[in-house]
Amino acid sequence: MGVAYKDYYKLLGVERSASKDEISKAYKKLARKYHPDLNPGDKSAEEKFKDINEAYEVLKDDEKRRMYDQLGPNWKDGQQFTGGPGFENFNFNFNGAQGGFSGVNSDFFEALFGQMGRGGFGRHEGDDPFGSFQSGYSRRSRRGSDVEAEIDITLEEARRGGTKQVTLTGGGTSTNLQITIPAGIRDGGKLRLRGKGNPGNPAGDLYLTVRYAKHPVFRVDGLDVACDVTLQPWEAVFGTKKRVPTLDGDVEMNIPAGSSSGRRLRIRGRGLGPATGRGDEYVTVAISVPKPEDLTEEQLKHWKALAGQK
Template sequence: MEYKDYYKILGISKNADASAIKKAYRKLARKYHPDLNPNNKEAETKFKDINEAYEVLSNVENRKKYDKYGKDWQHAEEFEKAKRQSQQRSSRSSGSRPYGSVDFDEGEFSEFFSSMFGNSGSGGFSRGREVKFRGQDFNAELQIDLMSVYQEHKQTLTVNGKNIRITVPAGVHDGQIIKIKGYGGPGMNGGPKGDLYIKFNIINNTNFERDGSNLYKDVDIDLYTA
């Protein structure tokens, strides 16, 4: 996987706060939006990179993983799990040195990761290569207006730089989360992909109130009209 400097893509420093990240994203997203740059492949690529960078850096946990593991941040959990497994195997072997006694910095992570998951040569850990790891789950939010809720429709959202077309079920509720199987991160060593979890934020831009599947509105009328 090619390393992408998400901070450089958004034009921000590594100690930028959430407000600075959002401000930079909005500015660049407007500049390179496909609607403003029709038939411009370069702008389209930049727009995808901008969205990908924002998806990672705007999420506190993902940002921590990215800062620590770089291009391999999506497999941070698999790495930690594999590290613990190797630690346990080593501790059971007499005279061996467990990985727990070794400190890994950012540069050493990729080398260790490659040896654990089969990207190195004949060395490495053959038993580690046999372990299949499920891909990371992704989380996304989708805003839809209240009037769109009452009929099934399709919408496109961008997750990690990829456009995904989903079907929004009729009657979805504010805060409801749906799972789309197999649209998360890639698995390792033949493991299955993770899943995508989408949280719906319903925007009420009407003068109606919602009660379950019904809409209502209080109206004052005079006695004679009633």
């Protein structure tokens, strides 16, 4: 028994000279219109949806379209109706014995409507543009897409770790989350919060990229931190003890005699990173030199003596 001839061009509402792009646009418009989820219980829409899928499967493929144009109703004789290049994993099952369309692999819709998730429908990759399949169609749970965001933490938080309350905003809503920051986390490190991404079954994950906030005292160089200590000239000459800041609080540091401006002194293990490979803190000496107008007569006399002046 022969297969009834169908005018695929008429089904899609395009001319026989239509380009691939015109065929694709016409198909997507009709697929959205007749999708069974948008027409529950409507057998005619279901059949129409089946027909336009069949038409598009042929007309989008150069070889099948050529055979169809040349052979007309006999083009499918002895041929298995399968997907063309790029659709090898898509499953089309037109089962007339059961009274209509029996299933479409949902990967097909991912390929067909995937670009909508990147701007057309405002959805994320992995979402089903029509919701779950109904009306006898196969159903497959769709995992919610992951979400990425950045958070700023202080250097103290990076060194010690702990919990932090953050507020994420998007889509006109705000979400408050309490996150755990591992001690020693690096700048650019990622935190994964399972199930805190876009909704789905299951929900996607939330990935937070950690950024070090600018610090009022310390500069960061990899895992090392640096700060400055200011000395009076006589402190630089004779040496002294100074309290200097660290990420764990102030410590007393011995400044060797004869320390010139720009000298770097190291405090081991007071930098960033995990306990097994923590960086150091470097303290740079800066010597404060008074202005002559700020000196008393007696002080000015001593400075001139040091300079060999009268």
